[in-house]
Amino acid sequence: MGISVLCVSGSHPGLFHPFLPLAVELAATPDVDVVFACTDDRKADLENAPGVRFESLGPAARGETPGSWSARTYARLDSPSRVAAYRATIEHLHAALLPTWLDRYEVLLGLAERYRPDVVVLDSQAGWGADAAISAGVPYVVNSALPVSYLFPRAMGWNHPAPMSGLPFGMGPGRQLANQLFKLLRVTAFASGPIRRAFAENVARRRRLGLPPNTGPAHYAAGARAVLGNSVFGIEYGFRRPPRTVRMVGPMLPPRGRADDRYGELFDWLDGSESVVYVALGTMMRPTGGQVRALVETARRLAPRHRLLWSLPRHRDALPAELPENLRVEEWVPQVEVLAHSAVRVFLTHGSNGSHHGLVFGKPLLVMPHSWDTRDQGMRYVHSGAALITGRASAVTADELVSGLTRLLSDPAYGHRARHWASRLRAAGGAAAAASVVLDQARTGS
Template sequence: MESTRRPVLFVSHPESGLLNPLLVLAEEMSRRGVEDLHFATDDNRRDEIEALRDDTPVRFVPLGPVVPEMSAVTWDDETYREVTQRSRFKAHRAVIRHTFSPVARIAKYRALEKAVEEIRPALMVVESMCSYGYELAITKKIPFVLGVPFMPSNVLTSHVPFAKSYTGPGFPVPHSGLPYAMSFAQRIANQLFKFRTLAMFMTRELRERAALDQQIRDDLGVSREAAGFMSRIEHAEMVLCYSVPELDYPFQVPEHMRLVGTMVPPLPQAPDDGGLQDWLSARESVVYMGFGTVTRLTGEQVHALLEVTRRLGDRGTHVLWKLPAEQHHLLPDRGELPDNLRVEKWVPSQLDVLAHPNVRLFFTHAGGNGFHEGLHFGKPLVVRPLWVDCDDQAVRGRDLGVSLTLDRPETIDVDDVLDKLTRVLDEPCFRALAERFSRLLHEAGGRERAADLLLQLPAMRDDREARI
């Protein structure tokens, strides 16, 4: 009798912004009692994967230590400054130069290939930035689903001219931070962004790197079908995007893309939160300030944000600030902190915080997850964009009326920040529009809809079900 075993293998880079939505989906599959779940990522995420047990276990598949070229949190300060500079094209170029490292992925591909030979997955679910994941799936002809933690246009728009794109020629290029309705100068800048990206790959440095990349692909046995920016889209059984059409600019998505909204687990996610929910409940108006795991603030920027907090206190507004532990040395002594401020090195669940009714505004870098999580809970935003997709989310949020973006994000001007925060807090339209998008994101179905779609794929049906 033929086995009906249907292993599912999730694959992701270890960065929280990329990994977390797949963790939610894997846990939902476990909650439904789906057997034979596996999750492949870097060694530093072992504990989180092994904790994903609701009804059935999710087995951790180690892919080795974090590779510095592939992980923004490990970059030195000079690299960080290059990839977060305010020139959007130069930042885009710096990200490509620092992440396009053919040699760095060899060990990952080999480790995943070994795991695939042992697990023999019926289906792979691969995060969209994880090239070795979808390349292996295409090469081995394993059905795979692509998970996208960005706006849909981010993976459907070409960065270069003359290449296939699911959006029109005048659509804003990803990472450009340009709006849909462009001035003449912006339309020129948009086209130049594409041509400059193409020219970048014609430089000697990147031509040599591309040649090495092809040699490594050949040595690894990667199929030529896996080459190209759109191969991950065209070969996927389904593309799961954690957004809704209304949050992006208008265009026609491919039929196999499903927009399922924000990936949120059942809440409360962390009931034992050290009294944080009680603190929020005791305050009528709270600004939640959190800029993700990659942002590195300077001492001057930290002190500017402390001054903003003091001034917010004059109007009875409190601030909850998630500031990474390695930046706490920039704070003054605890006795010198504003009375209306609570600083945490880590919050047990950002989602629990955003869900609290007393949190009235999310001050964020507008990464893909944070942008959608804030709106999922109906919170308007003030945005200090960090890099790459953050500028794209920021301009869409502004155009949709759910957020304002700092005029000078690189310096954190106190008056600028205070102006944006107070406007979003005081003008009801921001909250009303954020609540509209909250309804749309909830209606899209989130993790439950995503799990339904996975289980409906032919790869997940046994032979008896397929014959019915």
């Protein structure tokens, strides 16, 4: 008999896109049937994924994806205060996702009854998927595009940087004091009236369904058969007590091939370039006029020796009418193929999981973080020796960008470390290794 796999994810691009290559890899395995339950806005992505069957979890929740955030929400989540940003994150997640939890849970119970999966695979924030798997008696595997240490706080040392602190590993006394204070002050995020009421309502609802009151990514990770970390140790910080369920499989990239004819002229441009800085700042970031001016001025100062290729899907109205000749701005580019190109020498990124794509191809990183979680990731890349990091993106200057890029372009040590991590990340196995873990759990049964 074949193996049935039910994949579950929310709509957020930082969770969905790193997960999708795993579903495609599983679907390419003989005698494996893959159903992917997600929100309706991901239907086209999943219907274009070979061998993957889409099932709807209903519409994306209001505020679930960055594109739907109000300017006020975006500003609160990007607060210069780590405590205020953490509080805003907790309030936002509960406001956006708790109202959909029960509906998604019930849909997934129906899908479990219909497809009888041997294993459920879910993104690290899709707790409704774990609840459904537990209720249906199906083992589950968690995929973590976020730092896997976020899921196992008790396995980390007391001096480990707290999630969303933006602090580095190996802190001095001053930063360690800030780290411990932040851990204490985070509890205030749960003290507001709306959050307390939401928690109470959620606990009551869970009890009516026969579910335990505990929720949260750490709770679900503890019950998983395996947790797939989309990095490797050395970039991700090590554990004091490593959980036996953790498998560091590295980033899961889509199958690579020469981009289609729509991008022929772009690759001709790359072929004719000697040195290119690739710029991609993610779907969450909303470039301000000051940030755009800083990047345009950076390109101007790096001419004529270096070119910049900027993938800018939104907010293009902030661009000036005239751009430097060495700056090319595209609405979208095939990122994996671009980063694989020999002319691309440095990746200017916001620091999320997609930044691993640069390291997979041996490109040093300049991280320009726009949130506390991307600063967390950026600190890990800096710790690896293959990256530099700027201050907050909202205050970045051309001087800061030019200084960082010049250092990365001229100092061979960064390229050497990036190539080291390219070897390590590829050896981790990516989607193929992750699929092997999932199928092993499916075969062992409940």
